[in-house]
Amino acid sequence: MFHFFKKILKPKEEDKEKNIPENLSSEFIEKKLYQEEHNKSQIDQDEIPNGEIFADIQTNEFDTNYAQESNLEETIEKTGQNLVENFLNLFKNNEKIDDDILDEMEETLIKADLGVETSAFIIDNLRKNKNLLTKENLRDFLKKQFLEILELAPSSILNLKNGLNIFLITGVNGAGKTTLIGKLAYNFKNIGKKVLIAAADTFRAAAEEQLDIWSKRAGADIVRNDGADPASVVFDAIKRAQMDQYDILLIDTAGRVQNKFNLMEELKKIKRVIDKEAAGNLSESMLVIDATTGQNALKQAEVFAECVDLTSVALTKLDGTSKGAIIVAIAKELKIPVKLVGVGEKLEDLREFSSKEFIEALF
Amino acid sequence: MFESLSDRLQNIIRTTSGQSKLTDENMQEAFREIRRAFLEADVSLKVVKSFIANVREKAEGQEVLKSISPSQQLVKIVNDEMVQILGGENKPINLFGKPAMVMMLGLQGSGKTTSAAKLAIKLRKDGKNPLLVACDVYRPAAITQLQTLGKQTGIEVYSKDGLTNVVQIVEEAVQYAYNNGFDVLIIDTAGRLQIDTQMMAELLLIDRTFKPSEKLLVIDSMIGQEAVNVAQMFDEQLNITGMVLTKLDGDSRGGAALSVVYSTQKPIKFIGVGEKIDALDVFYPERMTQRILGMGDIVSLVEKAQENFDEKQAKELEKKMRKKEFTLEDFLSLQKQIKMLGSFGQILNMLPIPGIDKSTKDLIANQGEKQMHKIEACIRSMTPNERRKPEIINISRKQRIAKGSGIAPEEVSAFLKQFEMMRQMMQGMSKMTANMKKNPIATRNMMRNMYRQHSSKKRRR
Numbered sequence: 001m002f003h004f005f006k007k008i009l010k011p012k013e014e015d016k017e018k019n020i021p022e023n024l025s026s027e028f029i030e031k032k033l034y035q036e037e038h039n040k041s042q043i044d045q046d047e048i049p050n051g052e053i054f055a056d057i058q059t060n061e062f063d064t065n066y067a068q069e070s071n072l073e074e075t076i077e078k079t080g081q082n083l084v085e086n087f088l089n090l091f092k093n094n095e096k097i098d099d100d101i102l103d104e105m106e107e108t109l110i111k112a113d114l115g116v117e118t119s120a121f122i123i124d125n126l127r128k129n130k131n132l133l134t135k136e137n138l139r140d141f142l143k144k145q146f147l148e149i150l151e152l153a154p155s156s157i158l159n160l161k162n163g164l165n166i167f168l169i170t171g172v173n174g175a176g177k178t179t180l181i182g183k184l185a186y187n188f189k190n191i192g193k194k195v196l197i198a199a200a201d202t203f204r205a206a207a208e209e210q211l212d213i214w215s216k217r218a219g220a221d222i223v224r225n226d227g228a229d230p231a232s233v234v235f236d237a238i239k240r241a242q243m244d245q246y247d248i249l250l251i252d253t254a255g256r257v258q259n260k261f262n263l264m265e266e267l268k269k270i271k272r273v274i275d276k277e278a279a280g281n282l283s284e285s286m287l288v289i290d291a292t293t294g295q296n297a298l299k300q301a302e303v304f305a306e307c308v309d310l311t312s313v314a315l316t317k318l319d320g321t322s323k324g325a326i327i328v329a330i331a332k333e334l335k336i337p338v339k340l341v342g343v344g345e346k347l348e349d350l351r352e353f354s355s356k357e358f359i360e361a362l363f
Numbered sequence: 364m365f366e367s368l369s370d371r372l373q374n375i376i377r378t379t380s381g382q383s384k385l386t387d388e389n390m391q392e393a394f395r396e397i398r399r400a401f402l403e404a405d406v407s408l409k410v411v412k413s414f415i416a417n418v419r420e421k422a423e424g425q426e427v428l429k430s431i432s433p434s435q436q437l438v439k440i441v442n443d444e445m446v447q448i449l450g451g452e453n454k455p456i457n458l459f460g461k462p463a464m465v466m467m468l469g470l471q472g473s474g475k476t477t478s479a480a481k482l483a484i485k486l487r488k489d490g491k492n493p494l495l496v497a498c499d500v501y502r503p504a505a506i507t508q509l510q511t512l513g514k515q516t517g518i519e520v521y522s523k524d525g526l527t528n529v530v531q532i533v534e535e536a537v538q539y540a541y542n543n544g545f546d547v548l549i550i551d552t553a554g555r556l557q558i559d560t561q562m563m564a565e566l567l568l569i570d571r572t573f574k575p576s577e578k579l580l581v582i583d584s585m586i587g588q589e590a591v592n593v594a595q596m597f598d599e600q601l602n603i604t605g606m607v608l609t610k611l612d613g614d615s616r617g618g619a620a621l622s623v624v625y626s627t628q629k630p631i632k633f634i635g636v637g638e639k640i641d642a643l644d645v646f647y648p649e650r651m652t653q654r655i656l657g658m659g660d661i662v663s664l665v666e667k668a669q670e671n672f673d674e675k676q677a678k679e680l681e682k683k684m685r686k687k688e689f690t691l692e693d694f695l696s697l698q699k700q701i702k703m704l705g706s707f708g709q710i711l712n713m714l715p716i717p718g719i720d721k722s723t724k725d726l727i728a729n730q731g732e733k734q735m736h737k738i739e740a741c742i743r744s745m746t747p748n749e750r751r752k753p754e755i756i757n758i759s760r761k762q763r764i765a766k767g768s769g770i771a772p773e774e775v776s777a778f779l780k781q782f783e784m785m786r787q788m789m790q791g792m793s794k795m796t797a798n799m800k801k802n803p804i805a806t807r808n809m810m811r812n813m814y815r816q817h818s819s820k821k822r823r824r
Contacts, residue, residue, distance in 0.1 A: 107408055110408055111407075111588050115403075116403055172585065172610070174473060182503075203638070205509075205515065207508075210503045210504035213504055217503075261729060290585075292470065292583070294590075295615075296585045296614070297585075297587075317470075320470070320558070321593070322587065322588075
């Protein structure tokens with residue numbers, strides 16, 4: 001379905017030639033982690049009285065080959081079925097497209113969290129072309145509508161250049177920032193990049209530890225200064241990234257709801273530090289949005305964009321039952337593209353976003 | 364965009380009929396508007412439809428059509444119906460069993476761990492002796508997170524490093540609680556999808572083995588249309604006993620509250636309202652209703668004010684105002700008290716101000732906040748003597764204050780001028796109220812005259 005991350009970020013020739021010491025290579029760490037977890041799970045199975053259920057959980061949980069791609073396909077089929085079935089059902093009794101059908105279609109879009117306004121916008125366009133629409137071309141027409149809206153935003157391809165690439169990752173509490181950073185680090189590591197992580201969430205309990213574990217799993221380095229001012233952690237991380245010539249610096253920030261003035265000021269300060277100390281190196285200012293979020297996501301994007309000049313959105317937890325269609329409203333209103341999609345809890349569960357495939361999956 | 368529902372309905376009824384009457388035609392549009400308000404607040408469509416059908420039936424039965432202010436009547440019916448669905452009154456937490464057991468469950472990132480710690484503090488305040496049990500064995504550092512929270516709050520956390528069998532962890536925790544005199548176990552479980560049958564089986568196993576007296580589903584108040592499916596599926600599989608709605612300190616309208624209660628018929632028992640560790644409130648249906656309908660939350664504001672204002676201090680202040688003894692120091696302490704109510708934005712958001720949308724409110728709040736900061740810096744750069752007698756501030760003092768507080772000397776002058784004006788106004792006002800108290804008949808006459816003048820003007824028009 002979606003391209004694999006590594007397929008798109010094709011490693012350059014020079015990267016391949018770089019010698020990665022054996023004890024640092026991601027494959028090696030991956031293997032080791034796998035072995036460790038596997039051993040652990042076997043021990044645990046012996047201890048469990050009702051072992052059968054857990055045996056299942058654990059084999060799947062720790063099997064690294066488990067559902068790399070099927071995960072997303074499954075997800076999207078599930079999402080897709082809902083919408084398509086609904087549309088098809090509309091035609092069972094009446095073949096002509098009338099206002100009732102359009103109303104019901106609008107509801108289907110609303111159910112996907114598209115929002116009242118964007119749904120009405122799309123349905124109004126359909127209504128204008130009511131005479132041209134037939135059962136056959138309706139779906140294509142809708143797809144075209146969606147694509148046009150999504151293409152209002154710039155390209156979905158990650159901005160990457162030679163030298164240091166800084167990723168500033170922001171979002172509300174519990175959106176999945178830290179997990180996303182773990183996955184990003186792993187993927188960059190996989191294509192031979194030198195990755196540094198800045199643990200600038202110095203507020204939430206054990207956020208740094210969580211990031212520490214992810215960084216070890218991914219084989220990336222980390223800058224930590226627990227309890228310090230987040231902007232100072234970012235400063236230290238930039239200095240280190242510049243000195244040791246890292247390719248990628250991923251900045252994790254504390255979750256914050258966008259109506260808290262002081263916390264948003266803190267974020268602006270981080271942005272100022274980046275702009276001052278590493279002007280031109282900020283490749284992506286990325287907002288992480290939970291796919292289950294409703295209309296508030298639009299407000300989030302609006303306020304964060306104002307604060308840190310968002311260049312992209314990462315949509316997480318798309319392996320759930322939500323469709324995350326609020327991103328269409330975000331593309332329409334704010335012209336911010338989605339670039340990454342999170343589809344699970346494992347390191348590999350990260351995909352590059354493609355408008356076409358997202359729409360294809362919806363309908 | 365976010366005007367309150369009653370304003371919107373009023374507009375519709377006026378524009379369609381030219382007068383404030385509800386007719387068959389604008390009834391249709393009024394309900395469309397109610398539907399829209401709900402959908403914008405993220406109430407699930409399924410719930411919106413059946414809710415509106417109910418309200419419509421009631422509205423027709425109560426002859427809203429003939430009432431004097433139909434829009435208000437309609438809003439009242441909507442409001443009452445919502446309050447009733449959301450649970451009428453607050454349902455207390457059930458703690459039976461020795462030790463009693465509360466299980467927290469929900470999607471990833473909904474706020475289970477934080478809510479577990481907050482709940483523990485709440486129970487300890489109620490005289491219980493809670494033990495937190497770390498059962499999120501999957502997410503990296505989830506156990507450390509709970510341990511850190513435990514350290515911050517002084518509540519003991521039971522955890523077993525490297526053990527992934529949660530049933531065993533709970534079993535040992537029960538034994539530990541029994542031996543050490545803990546009477547409530549709060550179990551923090553891993554986040555999971557409601558469709559992940561294997562992960563759901565883990566919860567089911569805990570449930571069957573230990574029969575917790577509370578199974579609380581933790582739900583993010585920002586959740587969209589999926590709220591119904593999520594809540595329903597968790598409930599079907601585990602028969603939850605209640606819900607915790609989190610992140611209500613954000614600016615989402617929280618329509619999910621209505622969705623989840625409507626579809627599961629289970630009560631919301633607590634709400635998470637902030638990053639601070641004691642920011643867990645009991646759930647009030649009336650307030651939630653007002654929030655969903657965008658009508659502000661005056662009740663909370665008044666309560667907060669009552670909590671934070673010291674009556675004795677207030678009386679002293681009043682006295683000072685009357686005698687023109689009100690100094691910059693008093694001003695500073697007054698400002699501090701206002702701050703205790705919350706940020707400017709929080710206060711403003713609790714007030715229902717018609718015609719001002721959310722973004723304007725935020726703008727005003729930001730500017731107000733900045734102004735307050737400036738004034739505070741200004742006063743703090745003055746000597747105690749200057750604060751008491753602002754008259755003595757001459758040019759060179761002004762310049763020193765400006766340098767110390769980092770604001771322009773003109774701004775210092777402007778502030779001092781404002782303060783002087785305010786002081787005079789306060790004095791005048793308190794004199795007036797004092798007179799009114801002393802001489803009620805004169806006051807009544809004065810009022811009557813004012814009324815007459817006002818009404819004669821009207822007649823002339």
